[in-house]
Amino acid sequence: MLDRPLLHGFTVDVEDWFHILEYQGAPQPDAWAQQPSRVALATDRMLALLAQHNVHATFFVLGWVAERHPDLIARIAEAGHEIGSHGHLHRLVGDLGRDGFARDLDASLAAISKASGRDVQCFRAPGFSIGDEQTWAFPILASRGIRYDASLFLANRAHGGMLLHRSRPFDLVLDDGRSITEIPTVPRLIAGRGLSYAGGGYLRLLPMWLIEQSFQAAERDGTPAVVYLHPRELDPEQPRMALPPVRRFKYYVGLDGVQAKVEALFSRHRFGPVSEVARHTPRDRPVHIGAVS
Ligand SMILES: [Zn+2]
Numbered sequence: 001m002l003d004r005p006l007l008h009g010f011t012v013d014v015e016d017w018f019h020i021l022e023y024q025g026a027p028q029p030d031a032w033a034q035q036p037s038r039v040a041l042a043t044d045r046m047l048a049l050l051a052q053h054n055v056h057a058t059f060f061v062l063g064w065v066a067e068r069h070p071d072l073i074a075r076i077a078e079a080g081h082e083i084g085s086h087g088h089l090h091r092l093v094g095d096l097g098r099d100g101f102a103r104d105l106d107a108s109l110a111a112i113s114k115a116s117g118r119d120v121q122c123f124r125a126p127g128f129s130i131g132d133e134q135t136w137a138f139p140i141l142a143s144r145g146i147r148y149d150a151s152l153f154l155a156n157r158a159h160g161g162m163l164l165h166r167s168r169p170f171d172l173v174l175d176d177g178r179s180i181t182e183i184p185t186v187p188r189l190i191a192g193r194g195l196s197y198a199g200g201g202y203l204r205l206l207p208m209w210l211i212e213q214s215f216q217a218a219e220r221d222g223t224p225a226v227v228y229l230h231p232r233e234l235d236p237e238q239p240r241m242a243l244p245p246v247r248r249f250k251y252y253v254g255l256d257g258v259q260a261k262v263e264a265l266f267s268r269h270r271f272g273p274v275s276e277v278a279r280h281t282p283r284d285r286p287v288h289i290g291a292v293s
Contacts (some may be wrong), residue, residue, distance in 0.1 A: 002177040006219045007280040009226035010271040017238040019090045021127045040072045042231030051203040057081050058273040060124040063108025066115040073115035082273035092129040101168040102140050125151035129160040134289035135289050141179045148275050152184040155194045167223040170284040185226045188214045199228035204254030224277050233258045255278030
């Protein structure tokens, strides 16, 4: 069935340098508009990099960013990329609760559709924050027309994280028979332990040989990787927040090397938006949402 090389996902969470989760010292939403914005500049760098290598990606846009930078969202759409929602105010799903989640989602979908001129069919929760306790989010997502989700990180995490035994995209089947296709982030198993390698701090921190070896293992196993990056990861000159030492290290390590790593991956592997990954990969077993919790 797979006579072409495996298609991996390439995703960008479109948010600004100060959209950090769970740090009290970060600017609060009512002060965001006063911050020096870097998101358009950094996202344009990402668009140029993708165009140069003829790669299409999924951009999960924060609704707040779409409201303030509609031209940027129009440029992303015009370049032929897939556009999804990353929520409106970058809040963890569990903190929002059901009603708050629905309101935040609706605000983001309105802003993103207006800016992009398209219906939004893809979603990623801030911080991958859908875990076993937040599966109520899926019926809400389905009721708003979301068909593809990339919020599940199949490993233990500070928030979110779900220990499902799946290695490829699968259908999340809801009680009413509707379904959403999940394109999960799947760690590489090494001697029974999971190694995350394809996005954010992991991609910045790990040496290229280990990342490359992990992509080759993923291709042997038929498990697509899902690269996730933020515009700020192509912006080494961004303002630095006064984070505690460990957090500071994780947030800012390796910014100088991201572009070279991405270009190395583009030269050796195939990437596309999440909906295309779902179409190109044989589905894993479905998950019934009632049975998860
Ligand atoms: Zn985010």
